[in-house]
């Protein structure tokens with residue numbers, strides 16, 4: 001029997017826990033079962049109480065106090081500790097059945113996805129056939145407000161692509177907090193940000209600001225030896241252009257939009273998740289319980 005899960009990842013403050021909470025509320029409203037696993041040892045408050053919480057194994061606060069580590073070193077320690085105590089996850093998840101969606105709420109420290117191999121090890125453990133055997137997908141969140149600053153947008157897209165390669169999971173990239181941009185950027189103008197490509201640098205607001213200040217950023221961009229290029233931002237533009245071209249060449253990153261305040265938007269993302277992990281195919285047809293038939297008759 002397979003289990004099904006989604007690992008919600010992304011940089012700090014991208015809206016991961018808020019998305020997990022909206023997803024759980026939505027699943028509950030639609031009478032679907034879910035199992036919420038908090039893997040952020042620093043998380044303090046929850047809209048929905050986790051069914052399994054890493055803090056019951058190890059708390060970041062204790063690690064920082066006792067080992068005199070900072071928050072990031074402490075987090076890496078907590079994950080190393082989890083890797084040595086994977087039975088904590090196995091015992092918690094063993095009895096979860098196939099109709100559940102297991103939601104893993106991950107921490108936001110980017111080094112977890114780039115510098116240390118703990119997340120791939122965790123993913124391999126969760127997917128291991130014959131053991132937990134979870135059909136898992138990744139939901140990688142980036143804040144949609146990043147699109148305003150192209151450098152942030154491309155750096156974020158690159159981190160998403162790096163996570164795709166590192167984890168090798170079915171992967172959804174999501175621009176979160178759409179409610180924050182929908183009044184500033186029209187729907188049809190936003191479309192171009194769903195697939196990162198180098199043409200998005202053509203109307204970079206940072207260039208407009210430089211031009212307004214009388215800097216010929218295009219001339220400096222073309223001339224790598226220009227001594228002012230470093231200060232004016234033309235060198236930075238060249239770097240962003242190279243990143244954008246790299247993303248374009250790999251053609252792996254595409255975003256879906258998410259507005260947690262809109263139920264239809266949460267449902268749309270849930271459909272993509274279900275599709276990635278093929279949740280629906282594994283479900284048995286369900287009969288209504290007797291009480292529910294009776295409730296229907298009363299109406």
Ligand SMILES: Nc1nc2c(ncn2[C@@H]2O[C@H](COP(=O)(O)OP(=O)(O)OP(=O)(O)O)[C@@H](O)[C@H]2O)c(=O)[nH]1
Pocket residue numbers: 011012013014015016017018019040106107108109176177178179180258259260261
């Ligand atoms: N307007 C708006 N704010 C949001 C949304 N999602 C999250 N936020 C806010 O963004 C902040 C961070 O949200 P979290 O859900 O804690 O983000 P996170 O990615 O879990 O953060 P870390 O776990 O610390 O990495 C909070 O103040 C949320 O209220 C959203 O869809 N719209």
Ligand SMILES: [Mg+2]
Pocket residue numbers: 016017018040043105106107
């Ligand atoms: Mg969180």
